[in-house]
Amino acid sequence: xxxxxxxxRSAEETIAKGREIAAKLRPPVLVLLKGDLxxxxxxxxKGIISGLGAxxxxxxxxxxxxxxxxxxxxxxxxxxxxAGAFPCKVYHVDLYRIExxxxxxxxxxxxxxxxxxxxxxxxPEHFAFRTDWPTVEIxxxxxxxxxxxxxxxxxxxxxxxx
Ligand SMILES: Nc1ncnc2c1ncn2[C@@H]1O[C@H](COP(=O)(O)OP(=O)(O)OP(=O)(O)O)[C@@H](O)[C@H]1O
Ligand SMILES: [Mg+2]
Numbered sequence: 001x002x003x004x005x006x007x008x009r010s011a012e013e014t015i016a017k018g019r020e021i022a023a024k025l026r027p028p029v030l031v032l033l034k035g036d037l038x039x040x041x042x043x044x045x046k047g048i049i050s051g052l053g054a055x056x057x058x059x060x061x062x063x064x065x066x067x068x069x070x071x072x073x074x075x076x077x078x079x080x081x082x083a084g085a086f087p088c089k090v091y092h093v094d095l096y097r098i099e100x101x102x103x104x105x106x107x108x109x110x111x112x113x114x115x116x117x118x119x120x121x122x123x124p125e126h127f128a129f130r131t132d133w134p135t136v137e138i139x140x141x142x143x144x145x146x147x148x149x150x151x152x153x154x155x156x157x158x159x160x161x162x
Contacts (some may be wrong), residue, residue, distance in 0.1 A: 004151070009147050015050075019047045019050065021047070021136070022047065032124040032138065034137065034139045040150075046058075067107060068108075073086075089115065091109075092120050093119065093120065136153070136156050139151045
């Protein structure tokens with residue numbers, strides 16, 4: 001398990017960090033984003049998903065109401081968009097409003113991981129997850145003004161080599 005900590009001083013810096021993180025992600029992987037309201041989980045996700053080549057930053061919005069947004073980094077026909085290095089589905093999930101196990105089952109997260117997707121989850125604390133999936137856990141904390149502390153624990157690299 002490796003832990004890395006960074007400070008960003010603007011939303012743009014957090015998006016840039018998300019792009020760096022994206023470059024290291026290999027499906028299947030669960031990316032757990034922890035941190036208070038407004039800590040920057042969705043902002044970081046804009047960087048991750050745009051870095052994966054699955055959508056533009058402005059297409060990544062909070063899945064607060066529909067709980068799951070689905071993207072893909074396969075090249076859409078007729079698009080100039082860059083293809084991801086590892087073509088896969090990318091799911092952006094927000095469990096802030098999850099209310100029951102039934103809700104969670106309807107999200108299809110198990111299916112998402114069995115099809116070797118990249119699954120990014122905000123508010124993972126709202127549900128207990130199995131832990132045998134390769135997981136990158138990222139904690140974001142307010143650090144005064146527009147500063148945020150971002151701590152990354154990556155157990156996915158070890159999982160890949162086992
Ligand atoms: N360094 C920074 N990193 C990320 N966001 C920042 C930073 N500085 C200011 N912000 C602002 O903080 C807000 C972060 O909101 P964001 O939706 O990303 O948080 P969140 O953690 O997803 O919240 P929620 O729990 O409500 O989903 C945005 O308005 C963003 O512009
Ligand atoms: Mg959010």
